[in-house]
Amino acid sequence: DADVTQTPxxxxxxTGKRIMLECxxxxxxxxxxxxxxxxxxxxxxxxxxxxVKDINKGEISDGYSVSRQAxxxxxxxxxxxxxxxxxxxxxATSDKPQAGAYNEQFFGPGTRLTVL
Amino acid sequence: xxxxxxxxxxxxxxxxKTATLTCNYTNYxxxxxxxxxxxxxxxxxxxxxxxxxxxxxxxxxxxxxxxxxxxxxxxxxxxxxxADSATYLCALASGGGATNKLIFGTGTLLAVQP
Numbered sequence: 001d002a003d004v005t006q007t008p009x010x011x012x013x014x015t016g017k018r019i020m021l022e023c024x025x026x027x028x029x030x031x032x033x034x035x036x037x038x039x040x041x042x043x044x045x046x047x048x049x050x051x052v053k054d055i056n057k058g059e060i061s062d063g064y065s066v067s068r069q070a071x072x073x074x075x076x077x078x079x080x081x082x083x084x085x086x087x088x089x090x091x092a093t094s095d096k097p098q099a100g101a102y103n104e105q106f107f108g109p110g111t112r113l114t115v116l
Numbered sequence: 117x118x119x120x121x122x123x124x125x126x127x128x129x130x131x132x133k134t135a136t137l138t139c140n141y142t143n144y145x146x147x148x149x150x151x152x153x154x155x156x157x158x159x160x161x162x163x164x165x166x167x168x169x170x171x172x173x174x175x176x177x178x179x180x181x182x183x184x185x186x187x188x189x190x191x192x193x194x195x196x197x198x199a200d201s202a203t204y205l206c207a208l209a210s211g212g213g214a215t216n217k218l219i220f221g222t223g224t225l226l227a228v229q230p
Contacts, residue, residue, distance in 0.1 A: 004159075035220075040124070040222060041222065042120075042205070042220045042221055042222035042223060043160070043205070043207075043220040044220075045217065045218075045219075048217065058217075090159050090160075092159070102147065102148045102150075102165060102167070102209065104150060104162035104165060105160075105162065105218065106162070107159030107160050107161070108159050109158060109159055110157070110158065110159050
């Protein structure tokens with residue numbers, strides 16, 4: 001089974017609808033991230049969470065909100081979807097680094113969201 | 117402003133040759149840099165990490181260099197194979213090591229021809 005799962009994998013919705021994307025992980029990591037990927041713009045950080053009570057805005061948080069329901073679950077919501085939120089969304093996790101160490105991120109398979 | 121640049125044009129090479137991908141950055145002093153591989157429709161997969169005080173890192177057919185003076189990292193795949201065809205992303209640490217936040221480049225598509 002995949003360590004980082006995302007649901008749904010594909011979603012088509014209409015402008016103004018509320019959408020929730022869900023991410024679950026079995027890696028036991030404290031840190032979780034939401035990114036969006038657009039052609040020519042690369043991966044951009046939306047929100048990140050270093051533990052259940054620590055949630056932070058990333059580079060492009062406007063129009064999005066998140067909820068960290070448990071260590072293993074991190075959800076991304078679009079309160080009122082608009083067409084320019086059409087993108088590929090990725091969840092990622094990482095372990096808390098030891099002093100002086102740096103850790104890689106583990107990505108889910110992505111959710112392709114289309115807002116009409 | 118902070119900027120990461122990877123060659124947006126696809127890199128086409130012949131099987132068996134060495135592929136070299138470039139990552140340049142400005143207005144950064146990253147503590148480390150990571151390289152990821154991304155296949156179409158899938159999430160990025162971590163390949164290598166190199167710290168600011170390391171000049172070179174190797175893993176099997178992969179080699180990464182990090183020149184903090186030139187503000188550049190080079191990613192090499194030796195004896196390339198068609199299975200190496202993918203998009204390769206570089207990512208720089210944003211903030212101190214404890215934050216583990218990454219800023220990603222846009223990626224370079226590598227196509228290895230048999």
